[in-house]
Amino acid sequence: MFSIGALSRHTGVKVPTIRYYEQMGLMCAPERTEGNQRRYGRAERERLGFIKHARDLGFSIEAISALIELNDHPDRSCAEASEIAAYQLSSVRKKIASLTRLESELSRISDGCSGNGIADECYVLASLADHARCETDH
Amino acid sequence: MFSIGALSRHTGVKVPTIRYYEQMGLMCAPERTEGNQRRYGRAERERLGFIKHARDLGFSIEAISALIELNDHPDRSCAEASEIAAYQLSSVRKKIASLTRLESELSRISDGCSGNGIADECYVLASLADHARCETDH
DNA sequence: CCTTGAACCTCTAGTGACTAGAGCAACTAG
DNA sequence: CTAGTTGCTCTAGTCACTAGAGGTTCAAGG
Ligand SMILES: [Zn+2]
Ligand SMILES: [Zn+2]
Ligand SMILES: [Zn+2]
Ligand SMILES: [Zn+2]
Numbered sequence: 001m002f003s004i005g006a007l008s009r010h011t012g013v014k015v016p017t018i019r020y021y022e023q024m025g026l027m028c029a030p031e032r033t034e035g036n037q038r039r040y041g042r043a044e045r046e047r048l049g050f051i052k053h054a055r056d057l058g059f060s061i062e063a064i065s066a067l068i069e070l071n072d073h074p075d076r077s078c079a080e081a082s083e084i085a086a087y088q089l090s091s092v093r094k095k096i097a098s099l100t101r102l103e104s105e106l107s108r109i110s111d112g113c114s115g116n117g118i119a120d121e122c123y124v125l126a127s128l129a130d131h132a133r134c135e136t137d138h
Numbered sequence: 139m140f141s142i143g144a145l146s147r148h149t150g151v152k153v154p155t156i157r158y159y160e161q162m163g164l165m166c167a168p169e170r171t172e173g174n175q176r177r178y179g180r181a182e183r184e185r186l187g188f189i190k191h192a193r194d195l196g197f198s199i200e201a202i203s204a205l206i207e208l209n210d211h212p213d214r215s216c217a218e219a220s221e222i223a224a225y226q227l228s229s230v231r232k233k234i235a236s237l238t239r240l241e242s243e244l245s246r247i248s249d250g251c252s253g254n255g256i257a258d259e260c261y262v263l264a265s266l267a268d269h270a271r272c273e274t275d276h
Numbered sequence: 277c278c279t280t281g282a283a284c285c286t287c288t289a290g291t292g293a294c295t296a297g298a299g300c301a302a303c304t305a306g
Numbered sequence: 307c308t309a310g311t312t313g314c315t316c317t318a319g320t321c322a323c324t325a326g327a328g329g330t331t332c333a334a335g336g
Contacts, residue, residue: 003303005312015313020294035302037313046267054266056276057247058240061293067266074258081262082253089244096237099230102196106227109195115220120212124219128192128205129184138194141332143283153284158323173331175284199322 001031001039011048018048024061026051026068059088101136108135139169139177149186156186162199164189164206197226239274246273 008015021027027048030038050071054064063084070081112123119125127133146153159165165186168176188209192202201222208219250261257263265271 003313016295037302050267053269056269057243057266067263070257070260071263071267074256076257077253078251078255078257078260078262079253081257081260082248082251085244085248085251085262089241089248092237092241092244096234096241099234099237103227103230103234105195106223106230110220110223110227113216113220113223115215115217117216118212119208119214119216119219122208122216122219124216124223125205125209128195129188129209131191131194154324175331
């Protein structure tokens with residue numbers, strides 16, 4: 001049994017974040033000492049490790065709730081887990097695509113200005129004022 | 139002179155967002171009718187167009203404030219504009235790099251599960267429970 | 277001129293996933 | 307036993323909006 005601080009050190013999840021996950025229902029309310037302090041065991045450490053890894057991979061709290069629910073019921077179909085992972089992958093790909101378009105515009109804009117001129121003739125400011133200079137939509 | 143709704147249609151910025159920009163100091167408080175409704179002119183439409191374009195390119199409200207300040211003072215050095223654009227470019231590149239790492243893990247995870255099995259043997263759930271299966275850090 | 281309905285006004289609260297801080301209680305090492 | 311760290315709850319703040327309540331003003335048709 002260890003304290004919330006020890007759990008935090010073991011998992012790399014900050015103390016207030018652990019309490020937040022409890023509030024959100026991701027972590028169950030743990031046992032308490034007589035003095036009302038949280039005490040965790042091995043199962044909770046694993047659960048929090050799962051949550052942290054999923055968060056690091058960008059899954060939302062809601063998605064993680066559903067995944068944990070499945071993890072707690074090993075006999076259920078994993079169709080939902082597959083769906084959630086596929087959805088997460090596709091939204092990451094969409095974000096990459098959109099950021100890549102931004103990157104090409106921004107590199108053009110940034111390259112167009114050395115920072116040695118005056119605002120009136122600045123390529124950055126002119127580009128922001130006029131989307132027609134852009135090569136892609138956004 | 140046109141109403142906030144007309145300005146919204148011209149620029150593609152939603153009405154509550156325009157009011158929000160005014161509250162944040164990005165847009166100046168416009169003239170009002172006798173009945174207290176906002177009336178805008180050409181200068182304000184251009185300014186809002188500038189803001190929208192910058193937002194579409196991912197600049198923060200704070201960055202846009204600084205850029206507008208420069209735009210309003212054409213004789214100043216554009217060094218700050220150059221810095222802001224370079225910073226924005228570098229943060230977009232960092233995001234792309236991080237999302238690309240996630241993408242490769244997520245595609246491995248997603249490919250590993252057809253959705254036809256049970257939770258106990260699911261590759262998605264097993265991968266989330268154990269970061270050692272990952273090929274990159276995150 | 278009057279009515280109707282759309283558009284406008286302000287203000288508050290909610291989103292997601294935390295993070296910071298106040299003010300107090302409990303635990304632990306020396 | 308005491309000092310210092312860690313813990314507790316609760317509230318409010320972050321970012322860039324978005325939604326809703328409850329009321330007012332505007333523009334067009336009759
Ligand atoms: Zn410049
Ligand atoms: Zn553009
Ligand atoms: Zn599976
Ligand atoms: Zn991993």
